[in-house]
Amino acid sequence: MTAQQRLNKVLEFVTERGNVSIADVAEALDVSPATVRRDLNLLAQQRLLTRTHGGASALGSGYELPLQYKLVRQADGKAAIAKAVAGLVSPGDSVGLNGGTTTSEVARVLGSSERLLARGSTPGITIVTNALNIAYELSVREHVKIVVTGGVPRSQSYELVGPLVAATLREFSLDLAVLGVDGLTGRFGATTIHEGEAEVSRQIATVARRVVVAADSTKLGRTTFARICPLEQIDTLVTDLPPAADVGAALEAAGVEVIVAP
Template identity: 55%
Template sequence: MSRYERWGALLELLAREGRLEVEEAAEALDVSAATIRRDLDQLAQQQMLTRTRGGAVAHSVSYDLPLRYKTARRASEKQRIAVAAAALVQPGQTVGLNGGTTMTEVARALVTRADLHADGDATSLTVVTNALNIAGELAVRRHVKIVVTGGVARPQSYELIGPLATGILREVALDVAMLGVDAVDVEHGASAHHEGEASINQLMAAGADRVIVAADSSKLGRRAFARICPVDAIDTLVTDAAAPDAVVARFTEAGVRVVRV
């Protein structure tokens, strides 16, 4: 287990339990107590938690883990989901991408599709995004036109939010809005932990002919704080093979096409 994987696991334990002791964390992660103490000290220096005698207590940010700590979680599932989601985009389309680890993988899958590589300097795909990391990766691809919203950057997700971002999205039309979400269920629809991110995602969905939600099975049947869109606004849900049949059936009955990979 790498350092970032360990840190992510510790922050998840803290988010769930609220308090963590060094010995129980060492046992849970199968590492030494000295390693856990060092990890907790480093996370405390980054203000990700509050150090206590013998352990740590949760800092509020632990409930919304920074992107760099999420990268290794369900990595294989996210890569399969990304390839399947990217396959739903047609050459020449305008695609909205929000931020997060799954959307980062979708962006990578899109730009490596051979049929989306135009000859010469021609553009074969237009991507509208509020994610700085995605824009940075795609900016060097000559066949992709990148449109980046303005806004204030959230360090947790590298996403731009606020009025400067919403102003751009109100002026563009999308063929496809490809959304990574924190949770999605039939009753509440798609949702996010942060209301600012949800607001941007709402505009992407509202301005698109088609909405595709890409979410691993751990996010299905759950709700997060801020609603993005109702389930009837979602055309396709791309998830992994571990999604329970009963949950998938409910989405299908609600009119959502479900792709499991």
Template identity: 50%
Template sequence: MSRYERWNALLELLAGQGRLSVEEAAASLDVSTATIRRDFDELARQQMIVRTRGGAVAESVSYDLPLRYKTARHAGEKQRIAAAAAELVSPGAVVGMNGGTTTSEVARALALLADAERPSTIVTNALNIAAELTVRGNLKIVVVGGVVRPQSYELIGPLASGVIGQLSLDTAFLGVDALDLAGTYAHDEGEAEVNNLLIRRAAQVVAVADSSKVARRAFARICALDAVDVLVTDTGVPDTVAAEFTERGVKVLRA
């Protein structure tokens, strides 16, 4: 288990229990108490937990964990999804993408494939994606305005909507917290609203989601399923579930 996987697991344990001792955490994760102490110290330094004598208590931990602690979940699947999704983009295309760990991987894959002669344009409301791609000379980066949501680094609100409403996109990559036969979902209603507007500006909408998010729902619906043209996911999605999406007119690619 990597350091980031441990941190993610510790935060989830604290989200459920509220308080955790070093010994309990070490036993749960099958690591040494010294390792847990170092992890607790680092998480406390980043203001994710409150360090106590012999353990830690939850602070700003919730089900919707900050982006940097989700990156280790299903990492291999997300990288395969991203590679397959990037192949759907032609050189010189105008591409929109919202925030999230899977779309971040798509952004990295697009940067590797971008043509210096015909640079693609990336439009995003995700600050982390924009920051990472800024140094890529073969990409034009457009960042919408708005108010930052710390959990996902996404810009939301009227400023974001005002900019997106003036744009035209060839393809939009939609990262989701969940999707089922009724539609796609986000945990936050502000994100859902901006994401909906983003995909409405695109000629093609590609949902990117690992299998843990398929056939599930979250709090706020982004769009109905008929707004999605392609779903790129992993082989963890059963044939029967993939067939149901196909029957609804969604092309399913399992990487």
């Protein structure tokens, strides 16, 4: 386990339990109390948790973890989802991607796809994104044309938000929008934690002919603060496990195609 992976697990454990002792974390992760103490101090310095006497407490259920602390969560499921989403993309397509761990994985698969290589002077694929990490990672791929929206970056997610994003997106027509979400339910549709990111995702969906939500099973049946769109505006859901009965019924009623990644 790398230091980053251990910090991730420590932070997840604290977030899930709310309040923990150093002994609790040491036992759960099979590491020494001294290592836990150093990790908790480091995470407290980064304002990701609150240090207490003999342990730590979470900042709150609505707190959004920075992107780097989400990278290894549901990794196998996200990889499978990304491959399935890439299968929906044809050579020459224009694809809108919002930010997040799942869409970042989609970008990696698209960037390494031989099927989408450029033909002559035509790019193999055009990616329009508000996520700085996705743009940076794909900038070295010769077959990918990258278009980055304007906007102001959020340090939590590397996403650009604000009115400049919408001004950029209004000039485009996309074949496909691939959206990562934090929650998906029948009542509230697709949701995310930050209202600015919800608005950007909504704008990306508005200028796309097909809207695909890429979400692992932990997001299904969950609602977060800011609404992106109702289920009726989603064409396809790509996930890693079959939805629960109530979510599945809502998706079917809304006409959403469900693809379970193998």
